[in-house]
Amino acid sequence: MAKRGEVSNQYIDYNVDFRNIQYPRLEFKTGNLFLVLPKNFQDDKTVIKKHEKWIYQKNSQIIDALRKSKGKKLDMTRSKEELNELIKSLIDLYSEELNVNINKVYIKQMKTKWGSCSSKKNLTINSLLKYLPKDIIKYVIFHEMAHIFERKHNDRFWNHINQKFKDYKSKERELFVYWFLVQKIISSSHH
Numbered sequence: 001m002a003k004r005g006e007v008s009n010q011y012i013d014y015n016v017d018f019r020n021i022q023y024p025r026l027e028f029k030t031g032n033l034f035l036v037l038p039k040n041f042q043d044d045k046t047v048i049k050k051h052e053k054w055i056y057q058k059n060s061q062i063i064d065a066l067r068k069s070k071g072k073k074l075d076m077t078r079s080k081e082e083l084n085e086l087i088k089s090l091i092d093l094y095s096e097e098l099n100v101n102i103n104k105v106y107i108k109q110m111k112t113k114w115g116s117c118s119s120k121k122n123l124t125i126n127s128l129l130k131y132l133p134k135d136i137i138k139y140v141i142f143h144e145m146a147h148i149f150e151r152k153h154n155d156r157f158w159n160h161i162n163q164k165f166k167d168y169k170s171k172e173r174e175l176f177v178y179w180f181l182v183q184k185i186i187s188s189s190h191h
């Protein structure tokens with residue numbers, strides 16, 4: 001359900017979904033505010049008000065990323081096959097470096113993330129990475145494989161990442177910016 005609210009004198013559009021949960025939950029996964037509410041919960045305006053500061057900060061980050069995305073270009077030359085080969089060679093390389101074995105690799109278009117790693121050591125990689133620079137693709141593959149050692153994004157995880165990618169913070173920021181650029185491709189290909 002699409003709605004509109006007000007945060008620090010700015011309008012914000014959000015979607016509401018009702019689920020079998022006890023407490024309201026707010027998410028900003030893909031650049032859009034999403035409210036997950038317990039069934040029969042009516043007062044979403046109060047939830048918005050309560051988390052006004054957090055929503056405002058997240059929204060500002062998104063506006064900033066959108067602005068930065070205008071100065072970036074996507075790589076339109078890499079084919080699907082080239083991406084697949086690149087991903088497989090990187091997985092081979094990092095498997096040796098990290099001394100791990102990946103079970104299965106799935107490369108498909110994902111709507112909410114660049115990649116994921118299951119507890120069964122299966123990697124799922126977003127095929128939209130084909131539009132991104134090689135150094136960013138390297139980072140995503142390494143990041144997902146590092147989740148074999150640590151599921152959560154905690155200090156232990158980032159310490160691990162930092163051993164190979166000292167600039168991981170800027171890589172994460174770039175990925176956030178690229179997310180918005182890639183969304184434009186998806187939306188234009190559907191119209």
Ligand SMILES: [Zn+2]
Nearest residue numbers: 143144147153
């Ligand atoms: Zn992660």
